[in-house]
Amino acid sequence: MGTIGPAVSQAAVMIAGLDPQLVRIVALSLGVSLSAVLIATLVGMPIGASIAVARFPGRQATIVLLNALLGLPAVGVGLLVYLLLSRAGPLGEFGILFTPAAMVVAQAILVAPIIAAFSRQAVEDAWREYREQLDSLGAGPFQAALTLLWDCRFSLLTTVLAGFGRAVAEVGTVMIVGGNIDGVTRVMTTAIALETSKGDLPLALGLGIILMGLVLALNATAHAVTEFAKRHYG
Amino acid sequence: MRAPTSLLPLRLENVRFEAGGRRIIDGISLEIGHGGRTVILGPNGAGKSVLLRLCHGLLAPSAGRVTWNLQQPSNGRHRQAMVFQRPVMLRRSALANVAYGLKLAGIGAREDHARASKALAAVGLEHLAGRSARVLSGGEQQRVALARAWALEPEVLFLDEPTANLDPAATREVEAAIAAIGDAGTKIIMVTHDLGEAKRLADEIIFIHEGRVLERAGAERFFSAPTSREAAVFINGELL
Numbered sequence A: 001m002g003t004i005g006p007a008v009s010q011a012a013v014m015i016a017g018l019d020p021q022l023v024r025i026v027a028l029s030l031g032v033s034l035s036a037v038l039i040a041t042l043v044g045m046p047i048g049a050s051i052a053v054a055r056f057p058g059r060q061a062t063i064v065l066l067n068a069l070l071g072l073p074a075v076g077v078g079l080l081v082y083l084l085l086s087r088a089g090p091l092g093e094f095g096i097l098f099t100p101a102a103m104v105v106a107q108a109i110l111v112a113p114i115i116a117a118f119s120r121q122a123v124e125d126a127w128r129e130y131r132e133q134l135d136s137l138g139a140g141p142f143q144a145a146l147t148l149l150w151d152c153r154f155s156l157l158t159t160v161l162a163g164f165g166r167a168v169a170e171v172g173t174v175m176i177v178g179g180n181i182d183g184v185t186r187v188m189t190t191a192i193a194l195e196t197s198k199g200d201l202p203l204a205l206g207l208g209i210i211l212m213g214l215v216l217a218l219n220a221t222a223h224a225v226t227e228f229a230k231r232h233y234g
Numbered sequence B: 001m002r003a004p005t006s007l008l009p010l011r012l013e014n015v016r017f018e019a020g021g022r023r024i025i026d027g028i029s030l031e032i033g034h035g036g037r038t039v040i041l042g043p044n045g046a047g048k049s050v051l052l053r054l055c056h057g058l059l060a061p062s063a064g065r066v067t068w069n070l071q072q073p074s075n076g077r078h079r080q081a082m083v084f085q086r087p088v089m090l091r092r093s094a095l096a097n098v099a100y101g102l103k104l105a106g107i108g109a110r111e112d113h114a115r116a117s118k119a120l121a122a123v124g125l126e127h128l129a130g131r132s133a134r135v136l137s138g139g140e141q142q143r144v145a146l147a148r149a150w151a152l153e154p155e156v157l158f159l160d161e162p163t164a165n166l167d168p169a170a171t172r173e174v175e176a177a178i179a180a181i182g183d184a185g186t187k188i189i190m191v192t193h194d195l196g197e198a199k200r201l202a203d204e205i206i207f208i209h210e211g212r213v214l215e216r217a218g219a220e221r222f223f224s225a226p227t228s229r230e231a232a233v234f235i236n237g238e239l240l
């Protein structure tokens, strides 16, 4: 117990002094997760929006599947991506296993269903409300889609924030496909896990504080966006 | 009168509409031409809103045909507009809601703004132009919807209870606007169950009940001497 007090103050010193090791890990974490969310958004949002407005056989099953993918266990995705990227795997020739690129791919796979599922919900609700009016005004499918996306802009933004929160805080996939290599693939979550088990509490605590603060800030932002949208746009 | 390329008359031939295992429109045949403002009157649940949607082409009939005076089998949608019973406001300002319709109709951006402002002013809402449409009151939203339809200068304007949410002053304003739109050459086809409004605005009445047209007559004749028992009961304000 006696070590916690000093560890906390040491962690505070590391954060305040922008300790190079800490900064490098935080920067890698943000870079990997932001890239992953960008890819997941570019893939997931159009998929979600299309499912929202399209009518096709098997649509209900697709929605159930999509919602089930929300709860995808991170280690499962990690294992899957590991097998795909490993030397003997179908994508082994790219040689990106144990690189940040592998972590981006894995997190993108983890987050894309979240973004797709939430976008589908938001766009579908708007579509139900707008369909006849847009039809009456003569909007074609493309114009209707653009209008829906624009009118859902706030809920879509909070969806992206939620996706980023999931990506930056998960440990299972990055551990498996990144390998937690010091200076190369060590991100906040894997570093916390490792340093804690090694007993290096100051670094673990420093990263933990930053991670918690980040997640808190993401949620606060999402809440603020939602409130702003409600108040100003109804 | 308009050029021979007019959309009208609108023809319904033995139109039926079924949903949820019920026959909601039960064999309606109608021809609606220019001649003044047409008001579709009937009690709650008579099928008025469904009939209007069938005419506007938002619903396809289960049987029968809805046709316009067009060479090609087109629905002539861009020459019609509709104001819904429940206004649908996009997440943007009142003015932008009106301009949105114009943009879809392919009217130039600069002209959009002037026309949208003019339409808002015509429904007495110029002071709310910059406000978010979805936080306006129900009556204000209803008037934005009317302005959005009006700005398109349609040949045919469908109105589904456009004054149902309005206070007396706003009702007067909107009714005057509707009359003005009609006088400017737009065919008004309006649904209401408000007798006073029907008397004030209608040139002719189409009375419907349980998905059927029971009576069609000039407004004066309809109110002074309805021929169907149901219409007489309805005019007396009794339950059908």
Ligand SMILES: Nc1ncnc2c1ncn2[C@@H]1O[C@H](COP(=O)(O)OP(=O)(O)OP(=O)(O)O)[C@@H](O)[C@H]1O
Pocket (backbone or CB within 6 Å): B019, B020, B022, B024, B042, B043, B044, B045, B046, B047, B048, B049, B050, B051, B085, B193
């Ligand atoms: N898509 C649908 N599926 C099932 N029933 C429907 C559908 N649309 C309308 N109905 C039913 O058809 C009947 C007529 O509906 P409609 O909205 O046309 O009535 P209305 O005459 O406009 O009534 P109100 O004066 O209350 O607006 C109602 O009983 C309604 O419940």
Ligand SMILES: [Mg+2]
Pocket (backbone or CB within 6 Å): B048, B049, B050, B085, B160
């Ligand atoms: Mg109705």
